[in-house]
Amino acid sequence: MFKKKPLAVALSSVLVLALALVGCGTKTASTSEEKEVKPIIIKFSHVVTPDTPKGKAALKFKELAEQKTNGRVKVEVYPSSQLYGDKEELEACQSGNVQIIAPSVTKLVGLNPKFQYTDLPFLFPNNEAVYKFFASDAMKGLMNSLDKYNLQGLAVWPNGFKQFTNNKRPLITPDDFKGLKFRTQAGKVLEAQFKALGAGSATIPFGETYAALQQGTVDGQENTFNNIDTQKYQEIQKYLTVSNHGRIDYMIIVNKSFWSGLEPDIRKALDESMAEATKFAVEQADILDQKSKENLKNGGKLQFTELTPDQLAAFQKAMQPVYDEFESVISKELIDAAIKAGQN
Template identity: 35%
Template sequence: MRGLITICSFLLVGVLTAHYIGFAHQADSDPKAVDKELEGLNEKYVLRFSHVVAENTPKGLAASMFAQLVREKTDGWVEVQVFPNAMLYEAQAEFDALMKKDIHIIAPALSEVTVIDPNWLVMDLPYVFRNEQMVEDALHGRIGELLFNSISDYGLHGITYWENSFKQVTNRIRPIINPEDIEGLSVRVMPSEALSDTYRVLGAKPRLFPFNEVYDVLSNGVVDGTENTLSNIYSKGFYRQQNYMTVSNHNYLGYAVFMNGKFWDSLPVDHQNSIIEAMNEVTVWLREHSNKINTEMLARIENSNLIEIHHQTESEKMVWRNALKPVYEKYGQIIDPELITEVTKLQE
């Protein structure tokens, strides 16, 4: 009798165990609902933002403001660390560092992007924009959309465009009023073939140097002059090393804010939305204040009495545009035809 009870007990335990295992397997195999928008929200992200200009320039101020807004909008779950003045990388080195995820955000000048994507040369055509409104219409319209689409093929995710101001020409040799006045001068330019060809067509000698070496090459007489915005000319002290400045507005210096495409896709959707929201607010602020900042810098340069300033007239601009037609003829064959068409519409 005792043996029978033992056998029945073993059979009962076996049945219960089999029943439990079967149901447990079935329960574990059921799919679990996952809210993708909430993934990663309990993880802190630290984003390194590298740029090459001073903190008191339009881009420097915008980067600091962006970092503060992102921290507020994510309740501290996303921290943006800003490294100005090429503390981490010079302009061209930033692209490689971004793709390696050594840094996470960059805001290079539009001219710097041309080294990677030739379509961006459209922004460096001389006198292509006549005023700030045309620039805004271009960057935040169809032209800006086409440029971001183009650069995405290279693994970069475009977030927004930041505006600064038009560039002016400075030099230590003589006043530059007519196109022939620049002939023979050496001029530091950013690494854009369109910018280099602009000076070659005029008989000048374009020279490439990193932004944070410009003060030294000007002061040592390695180059005769340079081109830049009034805020950079003042904040970096270029005007102290130059004798003449022509307020020409011949090219626009704006910035594109990029992140690594794969890294951007890995961020939680809520954090992406917060970053975009912060960027939009900074972009609007910068648009309103960059012109004011550059106007103030011009006044400071004038009050220094260290440099002779010539303001280019509309009739003089027409002469320069005619002299620079070969640049348009060359790059009209290189840049995406749709971009050229959009620029033509804008100018008309």
């Protein structure tokens, strides 16, 4: 009996060691597996509400990206300036604190003054002309002009044409603007536009516009039907003029270093997701802008003024000096490309 004990102890020790090794091997495999499935986080920051065309398209991109990458990518969408406002989002994307932003095209004029095309009054006659321009070589050149800032344009998402609102009087002729002050995005073209109408302007971030209107810092603003509706400007404005004088559209921008560093199959899936989300954005922009127009028109809080062709012609004539001043800055080639899109 005593002679067998050492053998039993030895066998027991071997068994314990084997189990320990199996346990260690399982733990290592599990840890390795966890590392493989850890998703790539993409932070997508924007300044409008989730129920806007941009807000809905951002959520559609999230859905598609996570689906097409089988969960290897997780997109975190931060709407309504939750992470960054107008002033900070470009810098945040450059530095990689967020990976995707969707600023208004006007916000990019400091990086390339040619982006001011979007603020030229009455450049596009309708949405079809705008969408043709988005697909043009001229727009592709603009999207690829941000390399030195470590940024890359991926797509353009529409919002719609701008309308004027104010709380003083109906705006029917250019003379009606005299003495009023309007909130604008940053941009020399926008300043020149209101100057040509005899009005003043103040650059105010989008998220602060409601308070500025409420407090009387400015008398009015210009925006799409959908932005006016979702931001509830009808609560603090009395008059709306349907002018379709300018555009608010969004450039979808990524941190270039991040995007270039993705594995090819991941980037391909994300490119496909962005293309589908862009089609969705176009559909939503058209639907929601018309819906918001009806909401505002039927809400009873705003007095609507729809300009006649002759009245529109008077505004176009009043704003011709803006073209004369900025043609050399934006470039005749780019302006001609936009005009051509409206003629085909």
